[in-house]
Amino acid sequence: xxxxxxxxxxxxxxxxxxxxxxxxxxxxxxxxxxxxxxxxxxxxxxxxxxxxxxxxxxxxxxxxxxxxxxxxxxxxxxxxxxxxxxxxxxxxxxxxxxxxxxxxxxxxxxxxxxxxxxxxxxxxxxxxxxxxxxxxxxxxxxxxxxxxxxxxxxxxxxxxxxxxxxxxxxxxxxxxxxxxxxxxxxxxxxxxxxxxxxxxxxxxxxxxxxxxxxxxxxxxxxxxxx
Numbered sequence: 001x002x003x004x005x006x007x008x009x010x011x012x013x014x015x016x017x018x019x020x021x022x023x024x025x026x027x028x029x030x031x032x033x034x035x036x037x038x039x040x041x042x043x044x045x046x047x048x049x050x051x052x053x054x055x056x057x058x059x060x061x062x063x064x065x066x067x068x069x070x071x072x073x074x075x076x077x078x079x080x081x082x083x084x085x086x087x088x089x090x091x092x093x094x095x096x097x098x099x100x101x102x103x104x105x106x107x108x109x110x111x112x113x114x115x116x117x118x119x120x121x122x123x124x125x126x127x128x129x130x131x132x133x134x135x136x137x138x139x140x141x142x143x144x145x146x147x148x149x150x151x152x153x154x155x156x157x158x159x160x161x162x163x164x165x166x167x168x169x170x171x172x173x174x175x176x177x178x179x180x181x182x183x184x185x186x187x188x189x190x191x192x193x194x195x196x197x198x199x200x201x202x203x204x205x206x207x208x209x210x211x212x213x214x215x216x217x218x219x220x221x222x223x224x225x226x
Contacts, residue, residue: 031069034062035102043110047206049195057105060190064097064173071095096173100153103184109212116209122224123182123217130165141167141185142204148187156183156216158223165220180223183216 037057042050071090078084109115118124118134131137137156144167145154152171157179159166170176176184185207192203 032065032072032098034058034065035105037105039108039110039113043112044108044115044210047209048108048192052190052192052194055194056186056190057101060188061097061101064094064101067094068098093173096170096175099175100173100184100186103181104186106215107183107185107212108207108210109214110210114212114214116211116213118213121217123213123220126165126220126224137165137167138208141183142201144169145185145187146200146204151188154185154187155179155181158182158220160223160226163224180219180226182219182223183211 034057037053040050041053041057044050044053067090071087071094075084075087075091078087118127124134127134127137131140141154141156148154148169148171150171152169152174153176155168155170155176157166157168157176158164159179165182166179168176168179185204187200187204192200196203196206
């Protein structure tokens with residue numbers, strides 16, 4: 001089992017399975033690779049610029065992939081448990097970055113592919129039941145995510161314990177371990193600064209125009225069966 005597989009397994013609620021993250025793996029060699037996007041870099045404009053998407057995907061996500069592969073190789077060759085323990089921060093940071101971004105790309109869709117459209121169905125019903133309305137959910141998600149100090153992620157997660165959708169955050173590149181991830185928003189500056197500068201609120205408002213609610217609903221339906 002690779003270290004990333006162990007991280008993904010740790011993210012599962014006890015005795016329950018986490019819906020499969022769409023991770024691109026070179027299975028023959030056991031090496032992690034950068035997943036391809038389902039849309040062009042400029043397909044999310046004007047809400048997220050093509051320049052941001054290309055840098056975010058090609059540079060930042062690729063760096064997490066490279067870091068994870070290097071950390072796993074070092075871990076496999078570590079001469080002692082003490083040396084393996086020293087590698088845990090690098091494995092967590094780069095493994096989490098790979099998991100989170102692989103989820104994030106699937107979170108997004110251009111308007112031509114239904115981005116921003118939440119149709120009537122189980123996800124919309126659950127959002128209304130758990131937050132009062134879809135607008136109330138978005139407001140809470142933006143408020144909680146915008147309040148993150150430094151870098152991190154805002155999540156709509158499904159709790160297998162409460163059977164409810166909840167807004168939670170993770171710091172840095174920590175993967176979401178307490179909930180099944182339904183929607184994740186990257187609030188690292190590299191996700192928005194070139195376009196929105198220091199005005200995180202504008203980025204958080206704009207991103208809802210390109211959220212892939214079809215993918216979010218697929219994850220929710222799968223999670224709610226657990």
